[in-house]
Amino acid sequence: MFDNLSDRLSSALKQVTGKARLTEDNIRDTLREVRKALLEADVALPVVKAFIKQVRTAAVGQKVSKALNPGQQFVKIVEAELVKVMGEAAEPLDLAVQPPAVILMAGLQGAGKTTSVAKLAKYLQEREKKKVMVVSADIYRPAAIDQLETLAGEVGAIFHPSSGDQKPLDIARGAMDAARKQFADVLIVDTAGRLHIDEQLMGEISELHGALEPAETLFVIDAMIGQDAVNTASAFNDALPLTGVILTKADGDARGGAALSVRHVTGKPIKFIGVGEKTDALETFHPDRIASRILGMGDIMSLIEEAEQKIDKTKAEKLVKKVKKGKGFDLEDLRDQLQQMQSMGGLGSLMEKMPGMGNMAQMAQKADMGTEFKRMDAIISSMTPAERRNPDILNGSRKRRITTGSGTQVQDLNRLLKQHKQMGKMMKKFKGGGMNKMMRGMGGMPGMGGGADGMGGMPGGLPPGFRKK
Numbered sequence: 001m002f003d004n005l006s007d008r009l010s011s012a013l014k015q016v017t018g019k020a021r022l023t024e025d026n027i028r029d030t031l032r033e034v035r036k037a038l039l040e041a042d043v044a045l046p047v048v049k050a051f052i053k054q055v056r057t058a059a060v061g062q063k064v065s066k067a068l069n070p071g072q073q074f075v076k077i078v079e080a081e082l083v084k085v086m087g088e089a090a091e092p093l094d095l096a097v098q099p100p101a102v103i104l105m106a107g108l109q110g111a112g113k114t115t116s117v118a119k120l121a122k123y124l125q126e127r128e129k130k131k132v133m134v135v136s137a138d139i140y141r142p143a144a145i146d147q148l149e150t151l152a153g154e155v156g157a158i159f160h161p162s163s164g165d166q167k168p169l170d171i172a173r174g175a176m177d178a179a180r181k182q183f184a185d186v187l188i189v190d191t192a193g194r195l196h197i198d199e200q201l202m203g204e205i206s207e208l209h210g211a212l213e214p215a216e217t218l219f220v221i222d223a224m225i226g227q228d229a230v231n232t233a234s235a236f237n238d239a240l241p242l243t244g245v246i247l248t249k250a251d252g253d254a255r256g257g258a259a260l261s262v263r264h265v266t267g268k269p270i271k272f273i274g275v276g277e278k279t280d281a282l283e284t285f286h287p288d289r290i291a292s293r294i295l296g297m298g299d300i301m302s303l304i305e306e307a308e309q310k311i312d313k314t315k316a317e318k319l320v321k322k323v324k325k326g327k328g329f330d331l332e333d334l335r336d337q338l339q340q341m342q343s344m345g346g347l348g349s350l351m352e353k354m355p356g357m358g359n360m361a362q363m364a365q366k367a368d369m370g371t372e373f374k375r376m377d378a379i380i381s382s383m384t385p386a387e388r389r390n391p392d393i394l395n396g397s398r399k400r401r402i403t404t405g406s407g408t409q410v411q412d413l414n415r416l417l418k419q420h421k422q423m424g425k426m427m428k429k430f431k432g433g434g435m436n437k438m439m440r441g442m443g444g445m446p447g448m449g450g451g452a453d454g455m456g457g458m459p460g461g462l463p464p465g466f467r468k469k
Contacts, residue, residue, distance in 0.1 A: 024060050027074065031056060034078070044261040047085065051260075054081050079291050085260055086287035091244065091269040093124075097215045100133065100179035100187040104212060105246075106205050106236055107220035109193035112248035112274060114144060116220050117190045118151035119274065119282035120246075124186055125156065133184040135160040135175035137168040137208065138192040148190055155279050158184060168192070172208055189214070197232065202239040209240055216243045218271065223250045223258045237266040244271035247285070259290065329424045331388040335380040338373050376416050378406040391417055 031052055038048045058077045095101040103120065105113045117134050124130040134157050138144040145162055152159035160178050162171040172189055179187040191208060194201045209217060219242050221233060236242060245262050250273050263270055270285040380388060382405035387394060394402070394417070403410050 024056075027056070027059055030074065038260070041260070042258070044265065047261050047264045050264070051081060051085055054084070082260070082291035082294060083287045085264060086285075086290060087263045087269045088287060090284050090286045091271055092284070093216050093271065094243070095128075095130075095186060095215050100176070100184045101216075102176070102212045102214040103186060103188045103216045103218060104205075104209060104214040105188065105190050105218055105220055106240060106242075107193055108197070108222075108232060109141065111193065111220045111222045113193060113220045114138075114148050114151065114190050115277070115279075116246050116248060116272075116274060116282070117148060117188050118155050118157070118279050120272070121152065121157040121186075121188055122155040122279050123272075123282050130185040131158070131183065132186045132188065133158040133160055133175065133179045133182065134188045134190065135171060136162055136190045137171045138190055139164045139166065139168060139171075140192050144190070144192075151279065157188075158182060168204055169207060169211055172212055176212065197235045202235075206239055217241060218244050218246050219266070219268070220246045220248060221258060221262060223247050223273075233262050233265045237268065242266060242268045244269050246270075246272045246274065246282075248274035250275050329420075331380050331383065331391055331420060332385075334420050334423065335377055335388075338377055375406075375408055375412060379403070379408055379413055379416055382406040391420065 034055070035048055035052050038051065039045070043051075055078055058081065059074060093103070095103075105117055107113050114136070121132040121134055124132050134148060134152050136145045136148040139162075145164070149159050149161070160175040162174075168191070175187055175189065189208065189212065191205055192201065217240055219233065219236050219240075233245075245266065245268055247259055247262065247270050250259070259270065259273070262268075270287075273283050273285045273290075275281050275283055379402060382402045383391075387398065387402070394413075399410055399413055403413055
């Protein structure tokens with residue numbers, strides 16, 4: 001997410017160095033590059049103009065803080081203005097109404113409305129402890145209702161049935177009655193979309209809005225539609241009293257223009273951002289954290305929150321106790337670590353949120369580390385419990401059985417065993433309790449330093465073109 005924009009901005013901001021003061025002259029070229037970077041990221045022209053003007057006004061004439069050099073000072077100014085463009089602070093859903101609180105989802109076909117309904121239902125159930133009902137008023141798209149029913153089953157939300165021969169207004173009213181009878185806290189209504197904006201679509205959604213009086217009317221927009229985001233957002237904002245935006249498919253958009261444009265165009269906050277296909281891939285939109293990510297400074301708070309939600313604390317505590325007692329780090333433990341990393345979006349997603357690791361995240365994605373982790377998981381899963389506990393018993397025939405069962409090669413298995421030994425050595429450092437010992441052993445950990453390549457412990461090693469220059 002934002003890879004291209006992050007690269008271009010980082011490159012541009014390096015130009016402001018060695019100055020005692022930020023002036024019009026020494027930031028002119030940098031601002032020109034920042035402008036180009038934003039336009040190439042599909043940020044709307046009015047947004048770019050306003051942004052550049054604000055940065056120039058904030059930067060020119062500022063004395064450089066004693067703690068910062070001019071480049072750092074300028075980055076600080078750019079970061080602050082990015083936060084302003086995207087909305088200052090995260091804005092939660094306002095569901096403080098008589099239950100059931102209705103959330104109306106609007107947007108074009110293909111934007112990801114139905115999937116976002118399921119993600120939002122899961123989010124509200126797990127984070128807000130709400131009882132959620134979902135209903136589809138999309139009577140035009142084939143299988144839309146069936147899709148929502150399947151997704152509702154996956155996330156454990158109440159599904160209110162509907163059919164293509166009903167009117168959307170009747171479906172919505174029926175769902176409201178059912179939500180009241182079943183004491184649902186929230187009713188999420190999925191609406192029909194079109195491939196383009198038309199009067200019928202807008203009229204239908206406006207009618208639903210009038211009847212339901214929703215607590216939240218969320219505009220769902222595909223992050224990858226670029227400049228079209230401006231026109232689409234404007235049209236929906238004119239037709240509906242929107243309360244917020246859900247930006248979907250952000251993980252597939254290296255540019256990020258929609259995130260910087262939508263708030264400026266609609267005046268409405270981006271409340272959530274979709275970062276994957278799974279039903280838990282929905283994040284609260286924090287402008288300050290996103291600005292930090294765009295500028296390659298990481299997002300530690302989101303990383304901590306994600307770890308709290310997704311890491312199995314029981315397994316983690318068990319591993320710590322095991323290591324402290326001096327027991328070996330076996331292949332079962334390694335598989336648990338890989339699976340937990342995958343549950344947090346994989347190595348690339350983790351690195352993207354770590355300060356200064358943005359480029360490494362891109363390299364990890366290009367190297368397809370997700371596939372490598374899955375291969376390692378498959379190899380370990382093809383072993384017997386005894387083999388996982390004691391890999392030293394693996395002889396030639398056992399290795400052939402394991403690789404045949406996992407669809408891999410013997411060299412893949414040997415590489416995994418080597419990496420496991422490196423991690424095992426590192427884990428032994430914990431027994432002595434010395435932090436320095438542990439840090440010196442980090443070279444053997446997947447994704448950390450070590451070896452001639454600087455990432456020698458990474459699963460699968462580094463592919464061609466991924467070496468240090």
